[in-house]
Amino acid sequence: MIEVTIQLLGFIAAALLIVIGIAGMVFLDNMIKKIIAFTLLSDGVNLLLVAIGYIEGGVVPILLPGMSITEFTMRAALVFPIGIVLTNIVIGVSTTAILVALVIMLYRRYGTLKASVILKGERR
Amino acid sequence: MTSIATMYDKLKKYLDNFIIGRGYTNIMTGYITGELQFLIFIIILASLFRIFSFPLAIIILVLTGAAAIYFAPTIINIEKENSNELNRVLYWFLIYFAIIIAITIWGG
Amino acid sequence: MMELVSNLWSIPLIVIIPLITAVIVNAIYDKEVIKYISIASALITLGISIISPYGYHWFTGHPAFDPNTFTFTFDPGIPAFRLSLEFVYGPIQQIMIVISSLILVFCVILATVGLTKRQGPYMATIFLLFASAAIIIMVNDLYHLWIAVEIGSLIVVGVVVASGTSISHKAALKYAFFSAISGAGLAVALALLLGITGFANVSDIIRIMNTVGISGMEKILYISFGFFILAWMYAGGLAPIHPLKSEVYGASYPHATAVLQAQSKLMLVAIGIIMLRIFGTLPFIKEVMIFLSVITMILGVVLALIQIDFRWIIAYLIISHSGLVTLGIALGTKDGIIGGVFQAVNDIIYMSVLLFCCEALYYFGGATSTKNSFGIARKSPWLCAAVLLGAFAAAGMPPFNGFQSEIILIQASLNSGLPEIAVIILMVSITTLIALLRAIYRIFLKPPEVEVLEAKIPKAINFGIWLFIILTIIIGVYPDIALRFIIPAVEGGFLP
Amino acid sequence: MIELSSSFIIMGYVMVIAITVGAIAALLQKDLIRAAFLSGAESIALAFFFQALLAPDLGLTQAIVGTVLLPGIIILGIFKTRRTEEE
Numbered sequence: 001m002i003e004v005t006i007q008l009l010g011f012i013a014a015a016l017l018i019v020i021g022i023a024g025m026v027f028l029d030n031m032i033k034k035i036i037a038f039t040l041l042s043d044g045v046n047l048l049l050v051a052i053g054y055i056e057g058g059v060v061p062i063l064l065p066g067m068s069i070t071e072f073t074m075r076a077a078l079v080f081p082i083g084i085v086l087t088n089i090v091i092g093v094s095t096t097a098i099l100v101a102l103v104i105m106l107y108r109r110y111g112t113l114k115a116s117v118i119l120k121g122e123r124r
Numbered sequence: 125m126t127s128i129a130t131m132y133d134k135l136k137k138y139l140d141n142f143i144i145g146r147g148y149t150n151i152m153t154g155y156i157t158g159e160l161q162f163l164i165f166i167i168i169l170a171s172l173f174r175i176f177s178f179p180l181a182i183i184i185l186v187l188t189g190a191a192a193i194y195f196a197p198t199i200i201n202i203e204k205e206n207s208n209e210l211n212r213v214l215y216w217f218l219i220y221f222a223i224i225i226a227i228t229i230w231g232g
Numbered sequence: 233m234m235e236l237v238s239n240l241w242s243i244p245l246i247v248i249i250p251l252i253t254a255v256i257v258n259a260i261y262d263k264e265v266i267k268y269i270s271i272a273s274a275l276i277t278l279g280i281s282i283i284s285p286y287g288y289h290w291f292t293g294h295p296a297f298d299p300n301t302f303t304f305t306f307d308p309g310i311p312a313f314r315l316s317l318e319f320v321y322g323p324i325q326q327i328m329i330v331i332s333s334l335i336l337v338f339c340v341i342l343a344t345v346g347l348t349k350r351q352g353p354y355m356a357t358i359f360l361l362f363a364s365a366a367i368i369i370m371v372n373d374l375y376h377l378w379i380a381v382e383i384g385s386l387i388v389v390g391v392v393v394a395s396g397t398s399i400s401h402k403a404a405l406k407y408a409f410f411s412a413i414s415g416a417g418l419a420v421a422l423a424l425l426l427g428i429t430g431f432a433n434v435s436d437i438i439r440i441m442n443t444v445g446i447s448g449m450e451k452i453l454y455i456s457f458g459f460f461i462l463a464w465m466y467a468g469g470l471a472p473i474h475p476l477k478s479e480v481y482g483a484s485y486p487h488a489t490a491v492l493q494a495q496s497k498l499m500l501v502a503i504g505i506i507m508l509r510i511f512g513t514l515p516f517i518k519e520v521m522i523f524l525s526v527i528t529m530i531l532g533v534v535l536a537l538i539q540i541d542f543r544w545i546i547a548y549l550i551i552s553h554s555g556l557v558t559l560g561i562a563l564g565t566k567d568g569i570i571g572g573v574f575q576a577v578n579d580i581i582y583m584s585v586l587l588f589c590c591e592a593l594y595y596f597g598g599a600t601s602t603k604n605s606f607g608i609a610r611k612s613p614w615l616c617a618a619v620l621l622g623a624f625a626a627a628g629m630p631p632f633n634g635f636q637s638e639i640i641l642i643q644a645s646l647n648s649g650l651p652e653i654a655v656i657i658l659m660v661s662i663t664t665l666i667a668l669l670r671a672i673y674r675i676f677l678k679p680p681e682v683e684v685l686e687a688k689i690p691k692a693i694n695f696g697i698w699l700f701i702i703l704t705i706i707i708g709v710y711p712d713i714a715l716r717f718i719i720p721a722v723e724g725g726f727l728p
Numbered sequence: 729m730i731e732l733s734s735s736f737i738i739m740g741y742v743m744v745i746a747i748t749v750g751a752i753a754a755l756l757q758k759d760l761i762r763a764a765f766l767s768g769a770e771s772i773a774l775a776f777f778f779q780a781l782l783a784p785d786l787g788l789t790q791a792i793v794g795t796v797l798l799p800g801i802i803i804l805g806i807f808k809t810r811r812t813e814e815e
Contacts, residue, residue, distance in 0.1 A: 006780050009740035013747050013777065018416075020751045025413065026214050030813045032760050032806060036767050038412045039798055040751050043774055045416045045423070046790070052427040054781045061782070077782040080432060081423070084375060085786055088419060089793050091382050095412055096798055098389060100805035102405040107809040109398060114814055119210045119406060154670060158537040161663055165530045168652045175650075199538065206535055208475035210406050214413075216472035217462075224461055224520055228454040231516030 010051030017044030053081035242284035385411030414466035421459035467499035481547035504561035521562030529555030571640035585622035607680030627665035746773035
């Protein structure tokens with residue numbers, strides 16, 4: 001029996017979010033829904049990264065007054081994944097903005113949001 | 125069993141598959157070259173299986189040759205499968221990913 | 233060999249000058265000055281990349297931690313854990329960045345000649361594309377690699393949208409969706425490696441795996457490799473992604489495609505070498521990579537045969553020749569890697585010749601379709617000669633540079649005991665010639681069915697075409713010009 | 729100390745369920761604006777999860793970006809296109 005920790009729950013939630021996100025991006029037909037599914041996927045990846053940085057019984061990686069450096073380095077959660085996730089949130093927002101802009105442009109041309117119409121394959 | 129006449133029919137059907145419904149266009153040369161090239165490519169690729177096991181390579185070689193003649197003209201199918209539809213690409217992508225993970229984990 | 237320094241001045245400049253140019257040019261938006269600023273900045277980047285010494289740059293300036301003596305050090309010669317984010321400028325980086333900034337110079341010049349309205353944002357995207365490519369080839373930690381891949385793919389979307397047709401919007405949307413998925417995949421790979429080893433620096437990951445070991449974590453390493461391959465496939469447009477990537481190449485302007493293909497080859501080389509360094513010892517890794525590259529070569533060249541537009545033929549040939557680059561890296565031997573990287577350099581050069589010729593065809597009223605014959609050789613015989621020379625270089629004929637790298641690749645695959653791969657390489661180069669000559673015959677040589685406009689090709693395009701043709705011949709006759717950068721880097725373990 | 733950690737685990741279960749239900753519900757809506765808001769609700773649960781995983785600054789960022797900025801961009805797109813999903 002594996003002991004349930006908050007880290008394990010984080011991994012489970014991340015896996016669920018990634019699976020739901022990819023399934024949504026593949027199977028849903030509406031472009032806006034696909035974009036929402038992409039934000040879910042990106043959230044899942046963020047959660048995975050943060051959960052990897054977690055240390056059981058650790059502290060928040062902020063050096064508070066009265067805390068010795070050795071204790072801090074032993075107990076603080078990893079800072080590096082937090083930096084990565086901060087970048088990923090920003091990149092996610094900009095990707096979403098670009099996707100929405102492209103969808104608006106294609107809606108003006110085709111008058112629909114259906115991916116099966118907009119992104120129909122062409123023989124080439 | 126395989127007489128010259130049936131071979132001829134097979135070949136004629138093979139060539140007709142290009143022409144019927146498309147008409148003779150300047151792209152014909154490209155299609156026929158592509159077809160022959162792909163045939164040779166996959167036969168060479170099939171023979172690459174000899175690095176795993178030699179009998180397997182011979183079996184796969186024969187099967188590939190048979191399949192290539194059975195499914196001819198292959199180039200039409202490749203062209204169809206080459207569609208740039210997003211979901212089709214995603215489908216192939218996920219299949220590739222699954223195969224790669226399976227091979228590496230099985231091999232290790 | 234020059235002395236190595238731990239904070240090389242040139243590395244930030246190579247990244248920051250294009251970034252600042254992008255910001256300024258985007259702010260100016262639509263004025264004559266943009267031309268001079270962008271050409272000057274591209275030339276400055278080229279100059280810096282030529283004169284720069286080799287060394288490291290540690291962003292954030294943290295020293296490295298030496299676990300043997302428990303001290304901090306700034307000496308790059310000592311093997312120590314790098315706490316800051318690390319950029320490397322070595323011989324491979326130098327030759328790749330020099331070539332791609334040469335492409336950047338001509339791309340910028342052609343963009344100023346060809347476009348008249350709203351140059352600012354377009355120039356900005358091209359400079360950002362170059363910056364992302366430069367970051368990817370110089371980086372030695374997975375964090376920057378991932379950021380640059382993500383940003384680079386968003387910028388590719390921008391460049392493709394800028395050409396403004398319906399096809400390009402669709403191609404951009406598909407590519408953006410895909411970049412979202414594989415960017416997430418690369419982040420997962422980074423997360424898994426970080427979880428196994430605790431480091432993001434590639435050298436440190438390898439050192440941890442060799443010294444401490446990863447007992448019980450091998451399966452996670454394989455899954456991480458799978459996600460890495462995903463990003464690799466996507467970066468270079470390898471086999472299942474080739475419809476989307478070729479659409480990207482075909483739908484943007486030809487001069488932009490020159491930078492796009494340079495960026496894609498830089499990404500292939502960089503990610504491939506990082507994959508070899510991290511995962512190279514695992515079983516079945518090289519087989520998977522060889523399989524992917526062979527499939528890419530075959531599909532790309534076969535699909536190039538059945539295209540009806542010169543642009544799309546070139547697009548599929550770029551995909552197919554990316555397969556050659558990855559094949560060399562996937563072989564994993566010294567000869568193979570040398571051949572792969574050399575092929576990447578040559579590929580960037582001769583594909584640029586073909587793309588600039590394609591750009592010149594636009595001045596005849598968009599005569600790139602092979603459905604009609606235009607008889608352009610009668611109007612412009614020198615252009616016809618140039619495109620034929622470019623086709624010969626792409627096919628690997630002896631006096632040109634394609635021959636030199638393909639012969640190395642063929643020898644490498646023979647030495648690895650894979651003669652079939654050598655046969656496939658030969659067939660790919662021959663089929664390349666068939667596909668190109670078919671289009672060249674229809675467009676240039678056949679008596680005209682459709683009259684085209686009387687056109688005057690700008691001097692800049694002619695100059696670019698002939699400069700790159702001379703470059704192909706020089707490298708073809710004296711391959712040591714490029715090989716003296718590549719061989720020491722491969723033999724020295726990729727770090728200066 | 730034990731009570732604190734066990735209550736943390738219960739919170740974790742609640743957040744996993746909230747995230748999953750929010751994500752699935754967002755993708756099943758016919759009304760796209762409602763879908764955007766539901767993805768914002770999922771982001772709130774995610775922000776709490778970040779807090780529990782010792783990354784409070786990320787929790788704040790995610791709360792702002794995920795509930796205001798991302799649904800805002802998506803709703804802007806919906807206003808420029810159409811509100812309901814076609815059959």
